[in-house]
Amino acid sequence: MKRHQPNHHSGFTLIEVLVGAVLLSIVMMSVNRITVTTLAGNATEKKRKQIEAEIQNNIQMLQRTNSQLTLDAIPVGDQSEACEAPEVFLISRLEQTGGSHYVPSPSLSKRTLQVSNLDRGWRVIEIMYEFDAPEKTLSTETRLVNLHPNFIPNCP
Amino acid sequence: MKKSLPPPTTCPDQEKGVVVLMSLMLGLVMIAGVSALLVNQIFARRLSSSESYQQMAESAAVNGFNRILALLNNKEPGAYRGFLFTLDNQQNTAASDNGYSWMVLNDSELAPTLEEICTNTAVGLPVHPTSNQLWPVDDVPFSLDNSTAQRSDQKGKIQSFYRLRGYASPSSSGIGQGIFEVEGIVKRVHSSGFSQPLARTLLTRSLYVNASVISDNDWASIAANHLEIGAARMTGPGRILHLVESATPYQSQGGCSPQNRLGLAAGNSQRDPTLGDRLWPVLNRELPPSNLFNTDAIADQRIWSVDDDPQNTLCGADVCVRTNGNPQPAPGVTTSGNVIRIPRNSICANTPDSNPCHVYMEHVSLANKRLLIENDEQLIVIRLELPQGVPPYPGMSGRMKLSGNQRFCGVNSGKTSCNMKPERLVVTKTSGVAPKSCLNSEAEIGLKGNSLPAAIISLPQGNLKLTGHSSLRGMVWVNALCTNDYRFTLRTTTTNGEHVSAAASDQWQWPKRGFQGLGRMVNRGILGTDLDSFRQW
Numbered sequence: 001m002k003r004h005q006p007n008h009h010s011g012f013t014l015i016e017v018l019v020g021a022v023l024l025s026i027v028m029m030s031v032n033r034i035t036v037t038t039l040a041g042n043a044t045e046k047k048r049k050q051i052e053a054e055i056q057n058n059i060q061m062l063q064r065t066n067s068q069l070t071l072d073a074i075p076v077g078d079q080s081e082a083c084e085a086p087e088v089f090l091i092s093r094l095e096q097t098g099g100s101h102y103v104p105s106p107s108l109s110k111r112t113l114q115v116s117n118l119d120r121g122w123r124v125i126e127i128m129y130e131f132d133a134p135e136k137t138l139s140t141e142t143r144l145v146n147l148h149p150n151f152i153p154n155c156p
Numbered sequence: 157m158k159k160s161l162p163p164p165t166t167c168p169d170q171e172k173g174v175v176v177l178m179s180l181m182l183g184l185v186m187i188a189g190v191s192a193l194l195v196n197q198i199f200a201r202r203l204s205s206s207e208s209y210q211q212m213a214e215s216a217a218v219n220g221f222n223r224i225l226a227l228l229n230n231k232e233p234g235a236y237r238g239f240l241f242t243l244d245n246q247q248n249t250a251a252s253d254n255g256y257s258w259m260v261l262n263d264s265e266l267a268p269t270l271e272e273i274c275t276n277t278a279v280g281l282p283v284h285p286t287s288n289q290l291w292p293v294d295d296v297p298f299s300l301d302n303s304t305a306q307r308s309d310q311k312g313k314i315q316s317f318y319r320l321r322g323y324a325s326p327s328s329s330g331i332g333q334g335i336f337e338v339e340g341i342v343k344r345v346h347s348s349g350f351s352q353p354l355a356r357t358l359l360t361r362s363l364y365v366n367a368s369v370i371s372d373n374d375w376a377s378i379a380a381n382h383l384e385i386g387a388a389r390m391t392g393p394g395r396i397l398h399l400v401e402s403a404t405p406y407q408s409q410g411g412c413s414p415q416n417r418l419g420l421a422a423g424n425s426q427r428d429p430t431l432g433d434r435l436w437p438v439l440n441r442e443l444p445p446s447n448l449f450n451t452d453a454i455a456d457q458r459i460w461s462v463d464d465d466p467q468n469t470l471c472g473a474d475v476c477v478r479t480n481g482n483p484q485p486a487p488g489v490t491t492s493g494n495v496i497r498i499p500r501n502s503i504c505a506n507t508p509d510s511n512p513c514h515v516y517m518e519h520v521s522l523a524n525k526r527l528l529i530e531n532d533e534q535l536i537v538i539r540l541e542l543p544q545g546v547p548p549y550p551g552m553s554g555r556m557k558l559s560g561n562q563r564f565c566g567v568n569s570g571k572t573s574c575n576m577k578p579e580r581l582v583v584t585k586t587s588g589v590a591p592k593s594c595l596n597s598e599a600e601i602g603l604k605g606n607s608l609p610a611a612i613i614s615l616p617q618g619n620l621k622l623t624g625h626s627s628l629r630g631m632v633w634v635n636a637l638c639t640n641d642y643r644f645t646l647r648t649t650t651t652n653g654e655h656v657s658a659a660a661s662d663q664w665q666w667p668k669r670g671f672q673g674l675g676r677m678v679n680r681g682i683l684g685t686d687l688d689s690f691r692q693w
Contacts, residue, residue: 031190034190034194035193052208063218120235122230124223137309137310138307141307143212143215144298145219146222147222148222148223148226152229152231152680153680153681153682155231156370
């Protein structure tokens with residue numbers, strides 16, 4: 001009598017293969033999506049860091065220049081003009097291309113300098129940085145810096 | 157020919173569990189890897205935005221500090237608040253004003269006492285943009301305009317604020333290191349008005365607080381601990397600094413009115429309607445020491461005495477000098493009629509003109525003659541000192557008594573008319589008992605008429621008394637000024653129209669020596685003395 005042997009040639013059925021393929025594709029798509037999002041996020045993050053770092057650097061340059069511009073550092077002939085309108089004078093020096101106190105604008109954001117009148121005689125220099133946020137969910141962002149001319153206390 | 161396929165390989169039963177385990181492990185590793193990547197990304201973003209907020213908070217703190225400093229350094233007339241540099245402003249629940257001296261400036265009961273007692277504090281503090289909040293201790297937005305939000309997302313607007321957490325003043329005099337603590341805050345402000353703090357930082361910043369006299373109107377042309385000023389008159393700019401020991405008489409209603417100030421200085425405005433306004437009472441201030449006039453000075457090694465009374469002469473001449481022995485007629489000094497001349501080369505002889513000459517005079521009494529000292533080439537300081545540690549020479553008073561129509565003045569070489577340069581002739585005395593009243597005290601300097609036409613008088617321990625109506629061009633810094641009901645006229649400018657203080661500052665190099673002046677002071681904060689420190693939480 002011949003013994004019935006198990007069928008060792010039977011593999012996955014077509015249905016099993018299709019279900020497996022669908023599941024695998026779903027997993028792969030998710031992983032892909034995560035990967036793409038991650039890569040895109042990295043690029044956005046890099047851009048943001050670049051913008052913020054540039055603004056921070058610019059702020060520090062402005063503050064350093066302000067601290068260096070003491071009354072003694074201003075030519076005697078210009079001192080009365082400086083003391084007459086200190087904020088205007090400092091802005092003119094910061095924006096004077098080629099001047100020794102020139103601080104160029106950052107390339108990735110727009111910088112504006114203006115005198116802000118807070119009250120009678122109470123004035124500061126308001127520096128505004130404006131840039132488009134690299135994230136799609138955010139719009140235009142600003143950063144604000146106030147400066148008080150360092151040479152004012154020594155003015156007569 | 158038919159090929160037979162090789163029998164399929166099958167996994168032995170004993171290995172089937174291992175395959176399953178490996179598959180599961182592989183899956184687990186993949187899931188863990190993907191999850192880690194995801195978590196890492198999420199945290200990186202959070203960290204990044206948190207750093208961004210922290211930077212905004214640091215900027216807000218620096219900006220807030222600059223705004224406060226700009227306010228305190230404001231030079232606009234009527235908006236001066238530099239006196240705040242002299243007041244601590246730190247929360248202290250044990251104090252009646254909670255430690256916030258700035259906020260009670262104009263409170264009738266809690267108002268702090270300033271050294272410059274009558275400083276106008278009515279200007280107060282700026283109004284906080286939000287009602288019911290106090291500037292600068294409650295969160296102050298940089299702008300109320302929503303368009304200036306630093307960032308806007310679906311949840312709300314990101315805005316920054318500042319507030320002063322504390323200020324430690326250098327001292328009540330307002331000179332030294334002041335320390336500010338300013339907090340920068342970043343908040344997300346929702347459309348409902350609810351705000352959620354996102355980052356905070358505390359900036360600690362120190363600066364040098366300086367006090368100086370900045371205008372001719374504020375210079376003390378007269379300064380005294382004790383004033384009986386009578387019907388004095390000042391021509392030209394300048395103040396009368398009254399160095400008082402208590403602020404109480406000025407703290408009542410109207411205590412700082414010109415009339416009350418005048419009353420407390422025993423004065424009246426009959427001859428000078430501005431006299432009361434010129435009076436400026438200050439606490440805890442001292443007269444400057446006479447070493448203000450020591451710059452590169454050379455002392456004449458002899459002791460001089462001047463007396464034009466033939467009965468009192470020590471050496472047979474009007475002007476005598478002595479070293480260790482008996483007084484001798486001063487060599488080089490000439491007398492012609494009633495004019496006595498001390499030429500440049502007879503005092504501090506053979507010394508450079510650039511060095512001021514200190515002449516010790518133990519006695520000066522002139523009633524009939526004019527004493528002319530050539531001081532156009534060399535600055536002269538007359539020191540009315542008696543020798544220390546030994547009994548005074550008989551007849552020597554250590555004082556200057558000028559009466560009648562004579563003169564004691566500086567002249568140009570070869571000239572007989574007074575050159576009227578008070579900054580070039582200083583009369584001073586460091587010793588004395590600093591009498592607290594005009595009664596029962598002998599005058600270190602007694603004046604009458606125009607007998608001392610131009611000079612700076614500096615007597616930190618002595619008094620100036622009038623023995624008749626008098627006038628003087630210069631400055632008078634004395635322990636006590638006693639007009640004795642005589643009329644005193646002080647001209648505060650040089651013949652060129654320059655304030656005497658300005659001419660003296662140039663001659664004696666006061667700014668270079670760190671002397672910021674005597675008078676009504678203006679406080680200012682100067683950056684650059686120390687490093688900033690930020691604390692985050």
